Amino acid sequence: MDIAADTTPEQLNATHRALRVAWQAHRPALSQRRDDLVRLRDAFRARIDAMDAAIRADFGHRSEHENRISEAMVTLSAIDDALAHLRAWSRPRRVGTGWRFWPARAQVRPVPLGVVGILSPWNYPVNLALMPLVSAIAAGNHVYLKPSEHTPRTSAWLRELLADVFPADRVAVALGGPAVGEAFAALPFDHLLFTGSTAVGRKVMAAAAPNLTPVTLELGGKAPALVCADYPVEKAAARIATGKWFNAGQTCIGVDYVLIDAARQEAFVAALVGELRARYGALASPRDYTRIINARQYERLDGLVADARARGLAVVEPFGAASPDAEAGLFPPTLVLAPGDDAAVMQEEIFGPILPVLPYGTLDEAIARANVFGRPLALYPFSHDRASVERILSEVPAGGVTVNDTLLHFGVHGLPFGGVGPSGMGMLHGRHGFDTFSKLLPVFHQSRLAASDLLRPPYTGWVDRMIRWLAR
Known part of the structure; x- marks a missing residue:
């Protein structure tokens, strides 16, 4: 997949203008949106192998299986x-007007916004x-x-895919680094x-x-898994291992x-160590274990572990002989036990294969600890006790x-x-995505005969009495 040159500021502005002019001239009808989505689905299916190759190269x-699950299937x-x-x-959504406005009608009508911009990430x-993009196209x-810019081959694949599906004035792709993004x-x-x-953000x-x-x-944020005392350790370890080491931890809701x-x-x-060894063998030639995206992210993760060691924290390496390989981007799963809130691993979203394990004494203590780190994008309570789950849901705000x-x-x-x-x-x-990229237009339809025609000055006599009754 060829890596194209960055989009220039002049191209950005010209493309944005072309998208807007085209939308104003011909707003996509429902039939057009459906045709667009069908063509996108068919073209995507035909290019899954090329997508997989581009992502693996980046x-x-x-x-490959993580690519097919997280990218293709989803x-x-x-x-x-x-x-x-x-x-x-x-369809317009009917809304009640209340008896005071009877017999008028009201509705909320989803209408397209115009030109939507999408800044997407590398993970x-x-x-x-x-x-x-699907939601925005569906909304018209x-x-x-x-x-x-950190996945240039995949970005080029996206541009080629979308150029084959959509006219250039309906969907366009800009390429480049932070300056282009800004x-x-x-x-x-x-x-x-x-x-x-x-x-x-x-x-x-x-x-x-x-x-x-x-x-x-x-x-993003620091998404906690809170395992209550009643939940089986082995099952918690297995499911948390998936939520942590899928894509080597490079997941915003991981x-x-x-x-x-x-x-x-x-x-x-x-139990975690056992899960990891069962999934990834000796980590000598890990086909199913994803690499870190680039050297900058690798060095950041290495620094988090170095900080933990410098603090004297227990660091567990399930693949002790498999030392980090910066050149290959291979950062092995690593556990950090009982870090304090001041440790580097607790100061930022980790976004990698390092997992702090924090012990707690009571559920009160665990909830208080989770709330120290702000409001995360995801929360994972583990318990078969409904009251415990409900308490966690009500006391730990999350996305x-x-x-x-x-x-x-x-x-x-x-959802x-x-x-x-x-x-x-x-x-x-x-x-919810469709509504985000729509204007939910409120529309009030007045009837031929309306009591409001009578509620006008002078506010005397029965008009005065009627208004006072309505506002009682």
Whole structure:
């Protein structure tokens, strides 16, 4: 896959203008949107092998099966969901007016916004680009996509795919680094979506502010798995291992740290080590273990472990003989036991294969500890006790939750996906994504005869009495 040159500022502006002019001249009808989604689905299916090759080349290596699960399966299911519900989502939604306005009618009518901008990240470079694009197209918009510069081959694959499906004035792709991203965010979009880090999210929001561009931010945070004392250690370890080491931990909703009752910490760590060795063998030639995206991220992760060692924390290496290999991007799974809140691994979202394991004494203590680290994009309570789960859900604010497992709420298109506070704002997926990229237009239909015609000055006599009665 050829890596194209960066998009220039002049090209950014010209492409944005072309998208807007085309949308104003011909707003996509429902039939056009459906045809677009069908063509996208067919073209995507035909290019899955090329997608897999591009992603693996960008990462140095990523598990083919992880690519097919997280990129192909998730994206195709989002397209199928939109096709199945597009007509229903697009219908006006009747709203009651209340008896005071009888016999008038009211409705909410989803209408397209115009030109939507999407800034997508490197960690899931296909699904986090195409899933919001599907929602935006379904809602009747034109789309300008700027994928990550850290996955250049996949970005080129995306541009080729979308150019084969859509006219250039309906969907366009910009390529380039941070300077292009900054200029992209400053374009006068009708809506802008950014997926990435909280720090960059602040910059995107600031760039969009002069145009008063509405923004949806999908960020991150330190997502906890909280294992209650009643939940089996082995099953918790297996499901948390999936939520942590899928994509080598480079997942915005991945498990960032574990809270486990102190009496079972040792057993939990042993179960995790067993899971990792069963999944990845000796880690000598790990076909199913994804690499770290680039040297900068690798060095950052290495620094987190170095800080833990310098503090005298217990560091468990399930593959002790498999030392980190920076050149190959291979960073082995690593556990850090009982770090304090001041440790580097607890100061930032880890976004890699390092897992802090924090013991707690009581559920009160565990909930208080989870709330120290802000409002994460995801929360994973593990308990068969309904009261304990309900308490965690009510006392630990988070963007989304999977109970007794990890990650899976992301794949349920009927559930809204989005953060809260520092983990983001706005909602995506399914109808929620469709609504995000629509203007939900309120429409009031007055009847031929209306009592309001009589409620006008002079406010005397029966008019006065009627108003006082209505406002009682």
